[in-house]
Amino acid sequence: MSMPGTLERSPPTRLSPAMIYPVLDWFIPTRVRENSELQQRARMFLISHLFGPFLGHTITVYLYLIDPNPNYALWVLATSISLFLGFPFALRWTGWYNTLAVLSVQNLIFAILWGCYHYGGLSSPFLPWLLTVPLLAFFYLGSGGPQRLLVLSLIAFNFAGFYLAYAQTHSFPQHIPLSELSGIGIISTLCAAVYVSIMALYYGNVVASQSELEREVRRHLATARQLQEAKAEAERANKAKSEFLAKMSHELRTPLNAVIGYSEMLLEEAVESGSDDQTADIKRILTAGKHLLILVSSVLDLSKLEAGKMELFPERFELGRLIDDIRASSHEEVEAQANRLLIECPDRRAVLETDMAKLRQAVMNLVNNAAKFTRGGFVAITTRIVGGVVEIEVRDTGIGIRRENLADLFQNFGESKGATASKYGGTGLGLALSQKLCRLMGGDIAVQSELGKGSCFTIRVPVTLRLAQEHAAADDQDSPHADSAEGSSTILVIESDDSATDTLHQILSKAGYHPVVAKTAGEGLELARTSRPGVILLGALVPEEDGWVVLQALKANTTLRSCPVILLTAHQDAGKGRAFGASGHLIKPVDRDQLLRALRSVRTETEHQDLGHTLTNRAAS
Amino acid sequence: MTKILLVEDNEMNRDMLGRRLQRQGFTVCFAIDGPSGVKMAADEVPDLILMDVALGDMDGWEATRLIKANPDTREIPIIALTAHALASDRDTSVKVGCADFDTKPVDLPRLLGKIRGCLAA
Numbered sequence: 001m002s003m004p005g006t007l008e009r010s011p012p013t014r015l016s017p018a019m020i021y022p023v024l025d026w027f028i029p030t031r032v033r034e035n036s037e038l039q040q041r042a043r044m045f046l047i048s049h050l051f052g053p054f055l056g057h058t059i060t061v062y063l064y065l066i067d068p069n070p071n072y073a074l075w076v077l078a079t080s081i082s083l084f085l086g087f088p089f090a091l092r093w094t095g096w097y098n099t100l101a102v103l104s105v106q107n108l109i110f111a112i113l114w115g116c117y118h119y120g121g122l123s124s125p126f127l128p129w130l131l132t133v134p135l136l137a138f139f140y141l142g143s144g145g146p147q148r149l150l151v152l153s154l155i156a157f158n159f160a161g162f163y164l165a166y167a168q169t170h171s172f173p174q175h176i177p178l179s180e181l182s183g184i185g186i187i188s189t190l191c192a193a194v195y196v197s198i199m200a201l202y203y204g205n206v207v208a209s210q211s212e213l214e215r216e217v218r219r220h221l222a223t224a225r226q227l228q229e230a231k232a233e234a235e236r237a238n239k240a241k242s243e244f245l246a247k248m249s250h251e252l253r254t255p256l257n258a259v260i261g262y263s264e265m266l267l268e269e270a271v272e273s274g275s276d277d278q279t280a281d282i283k284r285i286l287t288a289g290k291h292l293l294i295l296v297s298s299v300l301d302l303s304k305l306e307a308g309k310m311e312l313f314p315e316r317f318e319l320g321r322l323i324d325d326i327r328a329s330s331h332e333e334v335e336a337q338a339n340r341l342l343i344e345c346p347d348r349r350a351v352l353e354t355d356m357a358k359l360r361q362a363v364m365n366l367v368n369n370a371a372k373f374t375r376g377g378f379v380a381i382t383t384r385i386v387g388g389v390v391e392i393e394v395r396d397t398g399i400g401i402r403r404e405n406l407a408d409l410f411q412n413f414g415e416s417k418g419a420t421a422s423k424y425g426g427t428g429l430g431l432a433l434s435q436k437l438c439r440l441m442g443g444d445i446a447v448q449s450e451l452g453k454g455s456c457f458t459i460r461v462p463v464t465l466r467l468a469q470e471h472a473a474a475d476d477q478d479s480p481h482a483d484s485a486e487g488s489s490t491i492l493v494i495e496s497d498d499s500a501t502d503t504l505h506q507i508l509s510k511a512g513y514h515p516v517v518a519k520t521a522g523e524g525l526e527l528a529r530t531s532r533p534g535v536i537l538l539g540a541l542v543p544e545e546d547g548w549v550v551l552q553a554l555k556a557n558t559t560l561r562s563c564p565v566i567l568l569t570a571h572q573d574a575g576k577g578r579a580f581g582a583s584g585h586l587i588k589p590v591d592r593d594q595l596l597r598a599l600r601s602v603r604t605e606t607e608h609q610d611l612g613h614t615l616t617n618r619a620a621s
Numbered sequence: 622m623t624k625i626l627l628v629e630d631n632e633m634n635r636d637m638l639g640r641r642l643q644r645q646g647f648t649v650c651f652a653i654d655g656p657s658g659v660k661m662a663a664d665e666v667p668d669l670i671l672m673d674v675a676l677g678d679m680d681g682w683e684a685t686r687l688i689k690a691n692p693d694t695r696e697i698p699i700i701a702l703t704a705h706a707l708a709s710d711r712d713t714s715v716k717v718g719c720a721d722f723d724t725k726p727v728d729l730p731r732l733l734g735k736i737r738g739c740l741a742a
Contacts, residue, residue, distance in 0.1 A: 253704075253726075254631060254633075254634075257634070257725065257726040258633040258634070258637065260726060261633075261634070261637040261638075261726060261727070262633075262637060264641075264729070265637065265640065265641060268641075268644070555742065556698075556718075556720050556742070557715050558711055558714060558715055558719070558720075558721055558722060559711065559712070559715055560715075581742070
């Protein structure tokens with residue numbers, strides 16, 4: 001069935017049943033309106049009751065004209081017809097739609113049969129009205145089995161009543177001679193026809209709007225299908241674009257890498273053979289090749305970022321490691337223009353958790369930029385940790401940026417244009433890339449600049465921070481945090497002997513570490529990967545060879561290699577342990593102070609070693 | 622003489638890296654795809670394998686798995702060479718049993734450091 005709201009959307013310019021809906025619906029109680037099928041029937045009921053009595057009264061008026069002194073028969077008929085006008089109001093006040101519909105059908109049958117009985121009997125001109133009874137009854141009540149039975153019973157019951165009245169006298173009361181009623185026959189039939197036509201037209205309209213509704217539903221379904229197809233098409237296109245980018249990235253980089261690789265080889269040979277002319281030329285090829293590679297990489301990275309295809313790979317690292325790496329990769333370029341590279345990084349040991357390669361790339365772009373636009377000054381990198389955000393500021397004493405150019409500075413190709421660009425070089429991709437990378441990591445870049453004085457770019461990126469210093473203030477000297485190199489106070493104990501693990505667990509917990517115990521080689525390697533320990537204590541395993549297997553496996557693993565391992569053995573074979581990459585060695589039974597000292601020393605040591613070990617992500621990668 | 626097996630499908634990269642390693646005093650043998658890399662590892666038993674990850678049908682990870690599955694070649698340290706310095710690549714290299722991994726294009730001093738590290742272990 002239809003939705004009530006939708007039916008009301010017929011265009012108002014055309015004459016349609018929808019135009020009288022507001023009037024009809026005024027009579028319909030909310031409860032009935034909630035059922036759209038019932039509402040539709042109630043509307044038929046109302047149309048019938050609001051128009052019907054006027055058509056019916058043409059007959060009473062005619063009868064009155066024939067006999068200006070009517071008897072009770074006409075008054076009963078007139079009352080019965082007028083009663084219909086009360087039904088809409090009764091519906092509004094009571095809400096008993098079904099009861100009223102049955103009463104209305106009953107009243108209709110009565111009025112018709114009463115009129116027939118009193119005015120013409122079996123030849124009555126009002127007989128055609130009987131045709132309207134089943135039509136209206138089924139419109140009001142629906143056409144289910146019980147309803148049919150009820151309507152037919154009502155008709156039969158009324159017929160029976162009037163037949164009983166007739167049976168008493170075997171004649172019809174003739175208030176008006178049949179001959180005088182001949183004129184009313186045609187009027188009565190016409191009125192009945194008009195009445196039925198109104199109802200039929202209304203019904204036809206409802207059917208039409210329902211099929212319109214169905215068409216609309218079909219249209220919506222078709223649209224939904226088209227949208228789905230369009231979405232699938234867009235996804236295919238997007239996938240094709242990503243594949244294209246990935247392919248282009250490979251296709252462009254491979255030959256460039258060959259150019260760079262072979263020029264490096266030629267350069268090595270030229271340097272060896274002492275051919276200075278060639279050395280200079282080959283260096284130019286190499287520089288140009290590397291420059292082109294950076295450019296190609298930037299363009300590809302930008303398209304990837306814009307296509308939303310750049311993924312983040314967060315990892316834990318120390319801020320100091322990142323800064324050292326940036327210093328190592330950029331000092332040559334900075335110093336090439338007679339600039340000094342100044343670095344201030346007070347929170348070196350703060351452990352950040354973000355995409356180090358992308359943060360590095362973002363900072364490197366800023367540093368390279370600063371170096372490019374500065375002559376005989378300095379480029380300063382300053383780091384700060386403010387709340388959950390790391391700030392990396394890159395300040396230079398270069399040419400600066402005009403205020404009006406600051407706004408579109410981060411647009412692709414938005415760097416200084418014209419003469420400036422030709423003097424200093426640059427495409428303006430670096431800044432756009434840096435900003436997009438920072439935003440991808442949930443941060444941003446701010447810029448301040450004064451023309452002729454220099455510029456200051458500040459990267460702010462939220463990170464999961466672990467500050468070594470913060471803990472240090474609160475803890476005593478034995479505290480693991482004070483010397484936390486990796487930032488993790490988790491200590492993995494790999495040891496099969498229960499009494500040994502218990503002792504170690506106790507010592508470590510009391511000293512503020514978080515011990516994690518593994519009893520077998522497999523468990524140990526698994527926990528080494530999952531618990532990210534700061535130090536691993538490797539004790540005796542059963543079988544004994546397993547200890548060496550674990551140590552080898554740990555040192556062969558690129559992620560776990562940097563985690564220091566202290567061996568706990570019953571005998572003095574430190575040499576073998578060291579050869580396998582162990583950082584320290586203790587003889588069992590373990591002394592508490594020795595153990596804590598060893599832990600502190602390996603953690604400090606690791607920190608220094610780690611400075612050299614960084615995940616290098618050259619611009620080419 | 623230290624023997625290095627270089628598994629690399631790109632001819633120029635193979636030639637370039639091969640010659641530079643030879644100049645460093647290594648004996649270099651070559652394989653041009655995964656299956657021949659696995660076979661060469663078994664035939665030549667090199668001291669170290671440099672494995673390009675982006676090979677054709679059988680990628681470098683799969684070739685590494687096969688080499689690690691063979692008891693004769695299991696102990697040979699393998700350095701994976703990937704085009705991206707991604708954490709995921711590093712994780713995969715650990716998972717399949719690589720001793721180390723490095724990114725392409727190769728930074729020779731860096732790679733030599735890793736090679737010497739693996740050989741010393």
